[in-house]
Amino acid sequence: MEVDIGNALAEAADPGVDRSALEELDERVAAAHERIERGRADGEFGYAALNLPERTDPDAIREAVAPVADAETVLTVGIGGSALGARTITTALGPDAGANHLVLDNVDPEHVRRVLDDVDLGSAAVNVVSRSGTTAETLANFLVVREAMEEAGVDWSERTVVTTGESGPLAELATERDLPRLAVPEGVPGRFSALSSVGLVPAAILGIDLDGLLAGAREAADGLAPSLFDCPGYAYGATAVALEDRGATINAFMPYSERLEPFAEWFAQLWAESLGKDGRGQTPARALGATDQHSQLQLYRAGRADKLVTFLRPRERPEQRVPDVEHDDLAYLAGTDLGELLDTELRATEASLAEAGRPSVRVEVDALDARGLGELLYGMEAACVLAGELTDVETFTQPAVEWGKAAARDALAGESTERTRTLEEKSELHVD
Amino acid sequence: MEVDIGNALAEAADPGVDRSALEELDERVAAAHERIERGRADGEFGYAALNLPERTDPDAIREAVAPVADAETVLTVGIGGSALGARTITTALGPDAGANHLVLDNVDPEHVRRVLDDVDLGSAAVNVVSRSGTTAETLANFLVVREAMEEAGVDWSERTVVTTGESGPLAELATERDLPRLAVPEGVPGRFSALSSVGLVPAAILGIDLDGLLAGAREAADGLAPSLFDCPGYAYGATAVALEDRGATINAFMPYSERLEPFAEWFAQLWAESLGKDGRGQTPARALGATDQHSQLQLYRAGRADKLVTFLRPRERPEQRVPDVEHDDLAYLAGTDLGELLDTELRATEASLAEAGRPSVRVEVDALDARGLGELLYGMEAACVLAGELTDVETFTQPAVEWGKAAARDALAGESTERTRTLEEKSELHVD
Numbered sequence: 001m002e003v004d005i006g007n008a009l010a011e012a013a014d015p016g017v018d019r020s021a022l023e024e025l026d027e028r029v030a031a032a033h034e035r036i037e038r039g040r041a042d043g044e045f046g047y048a049a050l051n052l053p054e055r056t057d058p059d060a061i062r063e064a065v066a067p068v069a070d071a072e073t074v075l076t077v078g079i080g081g082s083a084l085g086a087r088t089i090t091t092a093l094g095p096d097a098g099a100n101h102l103v104l105d106n107v108d109p110e111h112v113r114r115v116l117d118d119v120d121l122g123s124a125a126v127n128v129v130s131r132s133g134t135t136a137e138t139l140a141n142f143l144v145v146r147e148a149m150e151e152a153g154v155d156w157s158e159r160t161v162v163t164t165g166e167s168g169p170l171a172e173l174a175t176e177r178d179l180p181r182l183a184v185p186e187g188v189p190g191r192f193s194a195l196s197s198v199g200l201v202p203a204a205i206l207g208i209d210l211d212g213l214l215a216g217a218r219e220a221a222d223g224l225a226p227s228l229f230d231c232p233g234y235a236y237g238a239t240a241v242a243l244e245d246r247g248a249t250i251n252a253f254m255p256y257s258e259r260l261e262p263f264a265e266w267f268a269q270l271w272a273e274s275l276g277k278d279g280r281g282q283t284p285a286r287a288l289g290a291t292d293q294h295s296q297l298q299l300y301r302a303g304r305a306d307k308l309v310t311f312l313r314p315r316e317r318p319e320q321r322v323p324d325v326e327h328d329d330l331a332y333l334a335g336t337d338l339g340e341l342l343d344t345e346l347r348a349t350e351a352s353l354a355e356a357g358r359p360s361v362r363v364e365v366d367a368l369d370a371r372g373l374g375e376l377l378y379g380m381e382a383a384c385v386l387a388g389e390l391t392d393v394e395t396f397t398q399p400a401v402e403w404g405k406a407a408a409r410d411a412l413a414g415e416s417t418e419r420t421r422t423l424e425e426k427s428e429l430h431v432d
Numbered sequence: 433m434e435v436d437i438g439n440a441l442a443e444a445a446d447p448g449v450d451r452s453a454l455e456e457l458d459e460r461v462a463a464a465h466e467r468i469e470r471g472r473a474d475g476e477f478g479y480a481a482l483n484l485p486e487r488t489d490p491d492a493i494r495e496a497v498a499p500v501a502d503a504e505t506v507l508t509v510g511i512g513g514s515a516l517g518a519r520t521i522t523t524a525l526g527p528d529a530g531a532n533h534l535v536l537d538n539v540d541p542e543h544v545r546r547v548l549d550d551v552d553l554g555s556a557a558v559n560v561v562s563r564s565g566t567t568a569e570t571l572a573n574f575l576v577v578r579e580a581m582e583e584a585g586v587d588w589s590e591r592t593v594v595t596t597g598e599s600g601p602l603a604e605l606a607t608e609r610d611l612p613r614l615a616v617p618e619g620v621p622g623r624f625s626a627l628s629s630v631g632l633v634p635a636a637i638l639g640i641d642l643d644g645l646l647a648g649a650r651e652a653a654d655g656l657a658p659s660l661f662d663c664p665g666y667a668y669g670a671t672a673v674a675l676e677d678r679g680a681t682i683n684a685f686m687p688y689s690e691r692l693e694p695f696a697e698w699f700a701q702l703w704a705e706s707l708g709k710d711g712r713g714q715t716p717a718r719a720l721g722a723t724d725q726h727s728q729l730q731l732y733r734a735g736r737a738d739k740l741v742t743f744l745r746p747r748e749r750p751e752q753r754v755p756d757v758e759h760d761d762l763a764y765l766a767g768t769d770l771g772e773l774l775d776t777e778l779r780a781t782e783a784s785l786a787e788a789g790r791p792s793v794r795v796e797v798d799a800l801d802a803r804g805l806g807e808l809l810y811g812m813e814a815a816c817v818l819a820g821e822l823t824d825v826e827t828f829t830q831p832a833v834e835w836g837k838a839a840a841r842d843a844l845a846g847e848s849t850e851r852t853r854t855l856e857e858k859s860e861l862h863v864d
Contacts, residue, residue, distance in 0.1 A: 002862060002864035003862070003863045003864070004860055004861065004862050004863075005861045005863070006858060006859035006860035006861040006862075007859055009859055009861060011859060012859040079722075079723060080723075080726025081726070084727070096546065096550075097546060105723050106690060106720065106721075106722060106723045106774075107722060107770045107774045107777070108689055108690040108691075108749075108771075109749055109750050109752035109769065109770035109771045109774070110690070110691070110749065110752075111690035111691070112752060112770060113750065113752055114528070114529060118528075133761075134761045136764075136765065136777075137722060137726075137773070139757075139762055139765065140754045140765055140768070140770060140773055141770075143754050143755045143757055143765070144752060144754060144755065144770065146755070147755045168761065169757075169759045169761055172759075228863065229863060230863070231863065232863045232864055235863035249681075249736055249738060250715050252715075256540075257540055258538055258540040258542070259540075259542070259543070265727070268727060268728065269726075269728070272727060272728045272730060272731035272735070273727065273728075273730045273731065275731075275735075276728075276730050276731025276734060276735030276736075277730065277731075277734045277735065278734070279734070279735065279736060279737065280735060280736055281731055281735040283682050283684075283715075283717055283731060283738070284717070285715055285716070285717045285718075286718060289538075290538060290539060290569060291511060291512075291537050291538045293512075293833065293836065294511045294512025294513070294569075294701075295512055295516070295623075295700060295701035295704060295705065296700065296701070296705075296708075297832065297836060298704060298705045298708050298709065298830040298831075298832045298833050299705065299708025299709075299713055299715060300708075301832040301833075301836075302709045302710070302711070302831070302832035303707075303708030303709065303711065303712060303713040303715065304708075304711060304712055304713065304715070305711065306681060306715070307715065317540075317541055317542065318541050318542050319541065320541035320542075320544060320545055320576060322572045322575055322576060323575045323576065323578070323579045325571075325575055325601075327601045327604075329565075329566045329601055330566065330571055330601055331845070332568075332841050332844045332845035333568065333571065333572055333844065336572070336844055337541065338539045338541035338544060338573075338576065339541045340844075341568065341569070341840075341844065342538075342539045342540060342541070344840050344843050344844055345539070345568075345569075345836075345840050347840075347843070347858075348836045348837075348839040348840035348851075348855065349836050350858070351836070351839055351851070351854045351855045351858065352832075352835045352836035352839060354854070354858065354859065355835060355854055356832070356835075398730040399730075399734070400729065400730045400733040400734035400784075400788070401725065401726070401729050401730050401733075403733075403784045403787060403788075404729060404733075404777075404780045404783070407780040407784060408773075408777050408780035409764050411776050411780065412764045412768055412772070413763070413764035419780075419783070422783045422787055423779050423780065423783045426438060426439065426779075426782070426783065426786065427438035427441055427443060427444040427786065428436055428438035429436065429437045429438040429441060430435070430436050430438075431434065431435045431436075431437070431661060431663065431664045431667035432433065432434035432435070432664055
């Protein structure tokens with residue numbers, strides 16, 4: 001992984017960061033690195049996530065899923081961090097870009113019904129993921145899936161793999177029905193668990209190279225260093241914080257690769273839930289190049305100067321020549337390749353922002369293979385942990401989601417609590 | 433369509449708008465409405481988009497696509513406004529939620545290759561859309577598709593429909609090869625063209641109820657009125673502007689419906705390209721409920737107070753009972769339905785934001801059918817045009833995207849221009 005922060009410097013952009021300010025910030029990066037290394041060494045909550053490349057045992061995962069390894073389709077039932085990492089990995093690396101990995105990460109009844117009608121429940125593997133084993137959406141969906149399998153005459157207990165914590169309804173069920181069961185690693189929040197069984201079960205079933213993925217991540221882990229100038233993940237995290245402090249309160253995250261579209265969603269959760277607290281944190285805006293040049297670029301270049309645009313690009317792309325055509329207006333396409341076109345668009349968009357003084361950062365990997373993706377996942381996690389240290393937030397918790405969860409639970413249970421009263425006493429002004 | 437702005441009032445949120453400030457703003461809404469009606473009456477550029485429900489002839493579209501009406505799959509080749517409206521409509525209303533509508537709206541060589549390998553080119557309809565007929569991505573992709581069809585022994589001219597302007601390479605090609613051809617309506621920017629042939633060709637081929645869609649939009653058009661208190665689209669647009677002026681520089685757009693996921697993308701283009709100019713405009717952040725409660729809600733509730741959250745919900749949902757389970761921790765799920773769960777989560781999330789003083793607006797339609805979607809599309813377009821009037825920007829142009837387009841063209845043509853020199857003289861600071 002390589003990070004180029006040239007277009008985020010004050011000499012190129014406003015907001016932008018001085019080279020001298022970056023040198024000063026680097027002293028805080030060194031201190032933060034020390035803190036992070038201490039957390040890793042002690043296996044502290046959250047910091048432990050950065051040890052996953054060493055800790056995760058791909059053989060154990062492959063062994064656990066062996067009973068369903070014949071499946072051509074995986075149906076993951078999970079939400080948030082229990083689904084995004086797995087989806088990101090199978091789309092980036094899976095056969096057919098993850099089309100054989102279906103995810104129920106929402107409780108839209110129509111969508112759930114359609115997925116269940118489309119999938120061959122007799123041959124699919126069902127991958128249920130919830131640390132607590134009580135996540136409302138996941139458990140409700142799993143109950144529906146289980147019933148659908150029963151109705152289809154399929155023994156669900158033969159096709160289901162469970163990833164959960166040490167106790168709770170899912171753990172009990174796994175014991176009771178002797179299901180293949182994987183542990184959610186201790187001390188690792190959901191959004192940091194892509195490189196554990198939480199993110200790797202579907203990949204293992206679909207034959208993705210877990211060893212390469214972990215090796216790439218290990219390489220990134222080995223590259224952690226006490227200076228942003230020596231460590232690409234830290235360079236990204238520190239630059240993002242410096243830019244946020246100077247007004248770039250939005251991080252428009254724009255991979256130039258269809259296979260990395262879910263990576264932008266994964267990043268959005270990582271960034272938002274980890275850093276969005278205490279009245280601060282950049283808002284991630286997911287985008288996709290080149291498509292969103294035709295949707296968001298007008299705003300990025302000419303709207304409020306409150307954005308850092310992050311470009312993400314694999315250097316290797318397969319060839320696809322653009323056939324020649326005889327027309328003056330299209331002469332410039334002669335002899336090009338789609339990949340060349342895509343990369344040229346990235347460079348032009350980057351220059352277009354720089355020309356307007358808008359900051360951007362470019363992140364690159366040599367190729368979008370298992371190693372490259374492992375590096376990227378780990379690099380962005382390190383960036384996020386560093387950003388949390390630099391902004392002094394509790395990176396690994398998400399206290400602000402609890403109120404809503406509890407309110408929904410109370411309301412569904414038909415209880416009258418202070419929370420359900422807030423629901424009922426909503427301020428209203430209707431226009432129809 | 434109904435809009436509830438209760439949770440965006442100052443009595444509920446900060447940023448929030450006073451009822452008295454809203455009354456004052458309403459005088460400007462009246463003036464803006466007059467301007468909009470004048471623009472509509474004169475068929476002025478941009479304003480003409482709000483006449484599409486009257487102007488679009490669904491019979492003419494159905495007739496034009498008759499030669500390929502046997503197609504079970506539509507492959508749209510277009511980008512930005514030439515793809516998003518069509519995708520939005522087929523996903524919301526199409527059989528199998530638009531799974532039979534494939535879109536090439538990017539030039540990622542691997543993705544293009546995979547789509548072409550998966551689709552049966554002999555039976556699909558190819559829908560090429562570009563106003564100018566010179567859009568780089570669209571023309572490059574179309575050339576690749578055409579070659580693939582030839583290689584598969586398919587006469588591409590028998591399976592291709594073209595939607596383009598009066599002149600340009602695509603128009604010439606259509607004449608030369610006698611292709612079914614539809615016109616991009618005059619005076620309608622791409623992002624406002626969903627309710628014209630630009631957005632309706634795939635829907636027509638897939639048998640979607642164009643008449644219902646246009647009837648719903650007509651209803652919304654008939655409902656335009658000189659007060660935000662009488663017109664839901666204007667209520668939304670005016671509230672968004674009032675909130676933006678008070679610090680809500682981000683619009684997190686969050687439908688609670690899988691079928692409306694592309695609607696959020698369509699909205700993001702509409703909002704960003706129309707209003708993102710002169711150093712202002714809200715940045716749209718696309719989200720999806722309930723999924724993103726587990727990804728973005730922490731940030732929305734506890735991060736910077738710079739967001740308006742827009743909830744979007746169809747009132748009708750199909751039934752899907754959650755099977756009973758005997759477990760104390762899951763007792764609250766007993767007797768629920770997935771739709772009830774989803775709606776309860778929306779209400780809880782809305783209340784959770786209100787409880788933290790963060791503003792939101794709720795937009796609802798009775799059902800996600802053709803009428804409801806027509807209303808929504810038109811309502812949001814009206815909201816956007818009103819917002820443009822209130823913020824005094826050139827709503828219908830997108831000048832800031834031109835620099836990058838020209839730079840890419842120059843670079844691909846191998847020319848050395850001031851623009852390509854900007855590309856080459858990029859500021860760099862690499863960390864790897």
